[in-house]
Amino acid sequence: xxxxxxxxxxxxxxxxxxxxxxxxxxxxxxxxxxxxxxxxxxxxxxxxxxxxxxxxxxxxxxxxxxxxxxxxxxxxxxxxxxxxxxxxxxxxxxxxxxxxxxxxxxxxxxxxxxxxxxxxxxxxxxxxxxxxxxxxxxxxxxxxxxxxxxxxxxxxxxxxxxxxxxxxxxxxxxxxxxxxxxxxxxxxxxxx
Amino acid sequence: xxxxxxxxxxxxxxxxxxxxxxxxxxxxxxxxxxxxxxxxxxxxxxxxxxxxxxxxxxxxxxxxxxxxxxxxxxxxxxxxxxxxxxxxxxxxxxxxxxxxxxxxxxxxxxxxxxxxxxxxxxxxxxxxxxxxxxxxxxxxxxxxxxxxxxxxxxxxxxxxxxxxxxxxxxxxxxxxxxxxxxxxxxxxxxxxxxxxxxxxxxxxxxxxxxxxxxxxxxxxxxxxxxxxxxxxxxxxxxxxxxxxxxxxxxxxxxxxxxxxxxxxxxxxxxxxxxxxxxxxxxxxxxxxxxxxxxxxxxxxxxxxxxxxxxxxxxxxxxxxxxxxxxxxxxxx
Numbered sequence: 001x002x003x004x005x006x007x008x009x010x011x012x013x014x015x016x017x018x019x020x021x022x023x024x025x026x027x028x029x030x031x032x033x034x035x036x037x038x039x040x041x042x043x044x045x046x047x048x049x050x051x052x053x054x055x056x057x058x059x060x061x062x063x064x065x066x067x068x069x070x071x072x073x074x075x076x077x078x079x080x081x082x083x084x085x086x087x088x089x090x091x092x093x094x095x096x097x098x099x100x101x102x103x104x105x106x107x108x109x110x111x112x113x114x115x116x117x118x119x120x121x122x123x124x125x126x127x128x129x130x131x132x133x134x135x136x137x138x139x140x141x142x143x144x145x146x147x148x149x150x151x152x153x154x155x156x157x158x159x160x161x162x163x164x165x166x167x168x169x170x171x172x173x174x175x176x177x178x179x180x181x182x183x184x185x186x187x188x189x190x191x192x
Numbered sequence: 193x194x195x196x197x198x199x200x201x202x203x204x205x206x207x208x209x210x211x212x213x214x215x216x217x218x219x220x221x222x223x224x225x226x227x228x229x230x231x232x233x234x235x236x237x238x239x240x241x242x243x244x245x246x247x248x249x250x251x252x253x254x255x256x257x258x259x260x261x262x263x264x265x266x267x268x269x270x271x272x273x274x275x276x277x278x279x280x281x282x283x284x285x286x287x288x289x290x291x292x293x294x295x296x297x298x299x300x301x302x303x304x305x306x307x308x309x310x311x312x313x314x315x316x317x318x319x320x321x322x323x324x325x326x327x328x329x330x331x332x333x334x335x336x337x338x339x340x341x342x343x344x345x346x347x348x349x350x351x352x353x354x355x356x357x358x359x360x361x362x363x364x365x366x367x368x369x370x371x372x373x374x375x376x377x378x379x380x381x382x383x384x385x386x387x388x389x390x391x392x393x394x395x396x397x398x399x400x401x402x403x404x405x406x407x408x409x410x411x412x413x414x415x416x417x418x419x420x421x422x423x424x425x426x427x428x429x430x431x432x433x434x435x436x437x438x439x440x441x442x443x444x445x446x447x448x449x450x451x452x453x454x455x456x457x458x459x460x461x462x463x464x465x466x467x468x469x470x471x472x473x474x475x476x477x478x479x480x481x482x483x484x485x486x487x488x489x490x491x492x493x494x495x496x497x498x499x500x501x502x503x504x505x506x507x508x509x510x511x512x513x514x515x516x517x518x519x520x521x522x523x524x
Contacts, residue, residue, distance in 0.1 A: 101299040130252035171245035
């Protein structure tokens, strides 16, 4: 009797432990369908846009317990593109991003707070130019669907946030180029 | 904008700071020994703060580490110059170079470079940086307050600033200008007998120059030939005591060659995507007026263009329509 009772208890415990894990899925961010755009003000006269085309990372998304979801995004600094080779080189130089010293821009989430209507407040550490700071951004779930050919589950999110580049030790030429930088990040991830 | 962003932080502030430190430390009758290095470091560091802001502690970036190393060298140059013992200058220079190299190359050592490659680079650069340090020390000690070595020194420092600016980094150019400004003040005051150069005083300048050239080469766009020519020019400053004017002016030749090469590279036609249009020599027979907007995919001859292949459908405007055949496109 004791043996049966013990076995039953262990089975229930195993189900309780495994059940949430079965709901959480790991997705890999698809660089081809992901973009990181940035906007800065030039001489307080206009907005200049640019993009990073190499966005990668992983997303662990739990539909049953969204607050336990995790995301890590890695952007290659050298993938910067402002449609002008000379400007691209300047932004990647030690004057700004210093892409050869700091080849990656990384965001790792520490907390996810569902806000309802597909919106989430994601808090995490942004590492840029060798400096790590905590930021919170609101992300919107764009959608979720199965790929018509492979059947793989796809999920997409988009977020906009701003930061001051001086907070990340990029203080050169503040004035001609704004301190505040706006980021628009949109990514698509496929189930691993 | 030039006054606020270039002249004030790059020239005026370093010069004023250097002069203030020198006058604060000057002796009553004879020039104080060892103050030049401290004043030079103070001048450069004040320019650094004006240009790049206060560096973070602990430093995360190569020029921030250079800031703290120059501060240390500036503080130590005074006791080293005053309590001179045999080989103290050489030991001081070796220690500075040994600290400088890993500080600047931290991002590459053990990350991008394998172990063997790291040792190869460190060994080579140790010799180069030590040679620069020895040459500049000899130049200030032997050349002293004489006009010709001073002119050569200023031209060399100005050339380094210009070359770094042409290598995609205005910040490095301004930092180099801050150093040149501090050196110029010391040179002017040595001619008035207020201060004297010692070999150890030049170490702060040598460290800044080596550090900025290393950052320019490994992290900016300073090319190997230009960097090599500048190193040769710096090495030739050791001949500042020669009797021949030609020999004393010899550092200027590789320096000006380096500047010319950097300028030629900077002025080369860029990888402008719109250059593609001007290369097509077919005359325009019909189509939209010059300056009107036409999407890529509407132009048959653009199908192989990298921009079209990347799926960029943003309109191109304005562009040189004279060289493009636009028969397939109707004006909107």
